Amino acid sequence: MPQLAYVNGQILPLASATLHVEDRGTQFGDAIYEVCAVLNGQILDWQPHLVRLRRNLAELGITLATADGPLGLQARRLIARNGHRECLLYIQISRGTARRDHAFPQGAPANLVMTVRRFDFAQRVRQLGSGIKVITRADDRWGRVDIKTTGLLPNVLAKQAAREAGAFEAWLVAGSEVREGSSTNAWIVKDGRIITHPTGTHILPGIARDSLIRMAREAQMVVEERAFTLAEARDADEAFLTSTTALILPVVAINGEAVAGGKPGPVTHRLAELVWNEVARQTGWRA
Numbered sequence: 001m002p003q004l005a006y007v008n009g010q011i012l013p014l015a016s017a018t019l020h021v022e023d024r025g026t027q028f029g030d031a032i033y034e035v036c037a038v039l040n041g042q043i044l045d046w047q048p049h050l051v052r053l054r055r056n057l058a059e060l061g062i063t064l065a066t067a068d069g070p071l072g073l074q075a076r077r078l079i080a081r082n083g084h085r086e087c088l089l090y091i092q093i094s095r096g097t098a099r100r101d102h103a104f105p106q107g108a109p110a111n112l113v114m115t116v117r118r119f120d121f122a123q124r125v126r127q128l129g130s131g132i133k134v135i136t137r138a139d140d141r142w143g144r145v146d147i148k149t150t151g152l153l154p155n156v157l158a159k160q161a162a163r164e165a166g167a168f169e170a171w172l173v174a175g176s177e178v179r180e181g182s183s184t185n186a187w188i189v190k191d192g193r194i195i196t197h198p199t200g201t202h203i204l205p206g207i208a209r210d211s212l213i214r215m216a217r218e219a220q221m222v223v224e225e226r227a228f229t230l231a232e233a234r235d236a237d238e239a240f241l242t243s244t245t246a247l248i249l250p251v252v253a254i255n256g257e258a259v260a261g262g263k264p265g266p267v268t269h270r271l272a273e274l275v276w277n278e279v280a281r282q283t284g285w286r287a
């Protein structure tokens with residue numbers, strides 16, 4: 001089956017799906033995006049993703065001429081046409097195509113692009129057994145990383161540094177404070193308390209983060225939304241990360257030093273059960 005993409009209302013073969021070179025996403029990073037997990041053909045947490053997408057558009061003053069229903073409908077149409085049951089849905093909306101000028105163009109409609117890529121979620125379940133390693137990097141991003149824009153150069157460089165160090169992720173550190181990963185939210189567990197950076201302008205408010213906080217509290221677990229330091233992370237009982245594509249993964253080493261004896265811990269294990277049960281509840285998918 002050929003890979004298909006969606007460009008401004010049309011579904012096309014991926015190889016011929018293009019935007020104009022003067023798309024503002026390309027020239028200025030003047031675009032927002034979402035990544036959603038699709039399991040069993042169902043989009044996980046669609047409503048929260050849509051709420052965040054609309055907030056991001058509003059923050060940047062980008063108008064998308066499509067209402068809620070149609071965007072979800074068009075995404076589902078693309079997923080169905082591609083035929084992948086397990087995939088990642090990528091949605092990108094730029095301010096449009098216009099003659100290059102920093103200020104907003106007049107009357108240029110937003111460009112909406114969607115792609116789907118097959119994804120092996122079972123791999124994430126297998127990784128729960130071994131955990132993953134992280135390194136740390138200075139957080140040198142701009143001041144509004146709560147807006148999910150395509151301007152991801154610091155994240156790209158941090159992730160590449162992680163790859164080169166044989167790690168899964170780079171945790172971004174400001175002063176002594178761990179903020180989040182290059183594409184994931186960061187967590188530690190200490191004395192049974194689950195700790196993650198609060199929302200605000202210093203982290204992306206992750207959908208996986210938000211849903212995990214809710215599920216953990218429903219399960220009578222204690223969650224603290226507060227900044228934690230790198231020293232606290234090194235000394236933590238457990239550490240883990242969350243995102244749409246990682247779901248939840250135990251962190252067993254930070255900068256080459258073992259966390260919690262270098263093994264995934266019981267609190268992370270319990271949280272992973274909650275996450276995968278929720279996946280099954282929403283989509284029917286089981287590893």
Ligand code: PDD
Pocket residue numbers: 035155180181182183184185203204205206207208209242243244245
């Ligand atoms: N990354 N922090 C950053 C900087 C991110 O880019 C992401 C998402 C997250 C986790 O957010 P969520 O739980 O909504 O996926 C945190 C996506 C998946 C990406 O860029 O690929």
